[in-house]
Amino acid sequence: xxxxxxxxxxxxxxxxxxxxxxxxxxxxxxxxxxxxxxxxxxxxxxxxxxxxxxxxxxxxxxxxxxxxxxxxxxxxxxxxxxxxxxxxxxxxxxxxxxxxxxxxxxxxxxxxxxxxxxxxxxxxxxxxxxxxxxxxxxxxxxxxxxxxxxxxxxxxxxxxxxxxxxxxxxxxxxxxxxxxxxxxxxxxxxxxxxxxxxxxxxxxxxxxxxxxxxxxxxxxxxxxxxxxxxxxxxxxxxxxxxxxxxxxxxxxxxxxxxxxxxxxxxxxxxxxxxxxxxxxxxxxxxxxxxxxxxxxxxxxxxxxxxxxxxxxxxxxxxxxxxxxxxxxxxxxxxxxxxxxxxxxxxxxxxxxxxxxxxxxxxxxxxxxxxxxxxxxxxxxxxxxxxxxxxxxxxxxxxxxxxxxxxxxxxxxxxxxxxxxxxxxxxxxxxxxxxxxxxxxxxxxx
Numbered sequence: 337x338x339x340x341x342x343x344x345x346x347x348x349x350x351x352x353x354x355x356x357x358x359x360x361x362x363x364x365x366x367x368x369x370x371x372x373x374x375x376x377x378x379x380x381x382x383x384x385x386x387x388x389x390x391x392x393x394x395x396x397x398x399x400x401x402x403x404x405x406x407x408x409x410x411x412x413x414x415x416x417x418x419x420x421x422x423x424x425x426x427x428x429x430x431x432x433x434x435x436x437x438x439x440x441x442x443x444x445x446x447x448x449x450x451x452x453x454x455x456x457x458x459x460x461x462x463x464x465x466x467x468x469x470x471x472x473x474x475x476x477x478x479x480x481x482x483x484x485x486x487x488x489x490x491x492x493x494x495x496x497x498x499x500x501x502x503x504x505x506x507x508x509x510x511x512x513x514x515x516x517x518x519x520x521x522x523x524x525x526x527x528x529x530x531x532x533x534x535x536x537x538x539x540x541x542x543x544x545x546x547x548x549x550x551x552x553x554x555x556x557x558x559x560x561x562x563x564x565x566x567x568x569x570x571x572x573x574x575x576x577x578x579x580x581x582x583x584x585x586x587x588x589x590x591x592x593x594x595x596x597x598x599x600x601x602x603x604x605x606x607x608x609x610x611x612x613x614x615x616x617x618x619x620x621x622x623x624x625x626x627x628x629x630x631x632x633x634x635x636x637x638x639x640x641x642x643x644x645x646x647x648x649x650x651x652x653x654x655x656x657x658x659x660x661x662x663x664x665x666x667x668x669x670x671x672x673x674x675x676x677x678x679x680x681x682x683x684x685x686x687x688x689x690x691x692x693x694x695x696x697x698x699x700x701x702x703x704x705x706x707x708x709x710x711x712x713x714x715x716x717x718x719x720x721x722x723x724x725x726x727x728x729x730x731x732x733x734x735x736x737x738x739x740x741x742x743x744x745x746x747x748x749x750x751x752x753x754x755x756x757x758x759x760x761x762x763x764x765x766x767x768x769x770x771x772x773x774x775x776x777x778x779x780x781x
Contacts, residue, residue, distance in 0.1 A: 341415055342455060345371045346380035348405065349483075350398055351388025353539045353575070353746070355421055356483065357474070357492040358447045359386040362420065364479035365451035377405060378412040382454060386447075387423035389509065391677040398423045406437035416440070418454045420447060425509040426681075428464060439463070444495075444510055448474060473516050476523035485728040486760035488535035488571075488745055489528050493521055493559065497541040498548075499578070501605075502616045502683040503648065503676065506541050515546050518554060522562050529568030532760055535726055536563065537573045537745060544581030557585040564593045570762055571726070573744060575601040579619070579627060587634040597741055598635050601670075603643040607662040608655035611648050614687060621662050628666045639742040641670035644703060647696020648676045649687035656699050663706055669714050670748050671707045675700045708772045715770035722780055725765040727757045740765070740775060748773075755779030 345366050349359030362384060367373060374380050383405045387398035402419055409417045416439045424431060424441035431441055441464045442450050473495055474480070482489045497506050498513040525536055538560075540546060547554040564572055572595055579602050590596050606612055609620035632638050644659065651659075663671065675696040678685040718740075727738040736753040743749055755778045757763050765777035 342381045343371060344374045344380050344413075345382040345384065346374055346377040347384045347386065348377070348401055349386045350401060351386070351390070351394060351422065353490045353537065354492050354495070354541065355386060355388055357490050357539070358421065358444065360481040360483055361474050361478055362386060362447055362450050363483075364481045365448070367481070368479050369451045369455055377408055377414070381413055381415045382418070383408065383414050383416075384418045384420060384450065384454065387419060387421040389422040389426040390506065391679060393677070395423065402435060402438065406435065409437045416454060418442060418450065420444075420450055422509050424464060426505060432464060448478065473514055475516070476520050476527060480524070482528070482531070482533065484745055487533060487726050487728060488537065489533045490539050491521065491525060491528070491536045492539050493543065493546050494540040498545065499542060500616055502614060502687070503645070503679065505679050505682050508681055510541065513542060513545055513549050515548070515550050517550060518547075518559055518562055521559065522566060525563050525566045525569060529566055534569065534760070534762060535571035535573060536569055537575060538563075539575050542576065542578055543574060544577045555583065555585065557583055557589055560586065560589050560596060564589070564596050570595055571741060572596045573599055575744065577602045579604055579624070582631070584634070587631065591635045598637050599639045599641070599742060599744065600631065600635075601641040601744065602631075605643065605645050606648060606651070606659060608651070608658050611651050611655050614650050615648060616683070621658050625662060625665060639669045641672070641744065641748070642668050643672045643674065645674050645676055646699035646703065647691040647693070649684060649690055651691055660703060660706060663703055664710070667710050668707070669711065669742065670744070671703075671711075672747065673700045673703045673707070712770075712772040715772065715775060718767045718775065719770055720767065722764050722766050723777070724762050725751050725753060725777070726762055727753060727759050729759060749775070751775040751777060753777055753779060
């Protein structure tokens with residue numbers, strides 16, 4: 337039962353899909369403890385902010401959210417304010433004196449205990465619990481809500497990361513790679529499928545490294561093979577694959593299994609050899625272009641997503657032009673571009689020469705302009721084709737909103753569907769119009 341003085345809660349979740357899964361677990365734990373969720377934080381007696389702190393803009397967004405909830409701690413119904421996730425995982429004791437309105441800071445590795453901690457005896461202000469490398473991963477037996485959509489859910493298969501990319505603070509926040517066992521993931525997938533989930537999106541900081549820390553060192557291909565056999569899973573999508581670790585056995589499964597989508601998210605970050613060395617990743621433009629072409633040859637009809645970074649220290653005009661030429665040659669169907677952010681505590685923060693932030697942003701805009709033309713051409717080629725679409729909601733104009741199989745949730749746009757459809761179900765849709773990001777179509781089944 338909840339603490340005598342706490343009957344309602346509001347949970348604000350920020351950040352990436354991995355963080356979202358943590359927030360879903362926290363929500364379910366609080367609901368199981370007997371608290372009632374409320375949409376308006378002003379009405380909540382317990383407020384939880386699950387924060388992101390990957391880059392400076394995310395830190396600022398998290399701090400702004402905490403300060404807004406702290407205002408409600410003083411003026412609303414809130415009796416206890418808890419800050420969880422990557423912000424306390426990254427800054428730890430540094431937060432204690434900065435946010436006296438916060439009752440409890442909970443590091444990522446303690447998310448599974450948040451309900452117990454938050455509903456216990458009133459803690460002294462700004463108490464910190466947990467370490468980044470704590471062992472909590474969640475399991476199929478843990479309560480879990482699904483906030484993505486009626487027909488889709490994220491399945492977080494691991495936490496932490498063993499790599500040491502110069503620009504990334506995730507290992508310091510989340511600790512080393514920790515994989516969930518195969519049988520446990522299959523059990524959770526079966527439970528989600530029984531609830532009507534048709535799409536499972538596999539996520540981790542480093543999905544391709546799943547299993548290396550487990551007994552017997554199973555590979556991601558073994559996990560994908562097992563999950564693709566779960567009854568009711570119509571789509572299996574793979575996100576965040578480190579390029580050097582995409583195995584031939586995995587590509588074979590993507591090409592052969594009907595429910596393993598021919599969609600791969602492989603963040604490259606850059607292609608200039610010198611920049612990649614400074615990033616701690618290695619490789620170069622020629623080898624990476626050959627890699628992209630190999631992926632396309634191995635998986636017919638493959639849709640590729642990648643992430644790139646502009647303005648990394650030492651990126652000169654020639655390195656950027658090489659990156660731009662690569663984008664135009666590789667013709668990624670999906671692309672995200674980020675300007676470099678010098679994150680304290682990372683090796684990259686001390687690297688020189690620095691690229692001015694405005695120049696990094698201009699380069700980002702040039703890449704996105706080039707990508708928009710590529711994406712528009714790809715989408716125009718889909719007009720007239722019939723694609724499988726997961727219908728996820730209804731728009732204000734009464735048409736249905738969903739995603740085609742080649743659109744990952746939250747990052748790849750949407751498909752607007754006309755005709756009779758069922759939310760949470762897959763439908764065959766003939767594409768009738770397209771722009772660089774979104775599609776339109778009509779149900780044909």
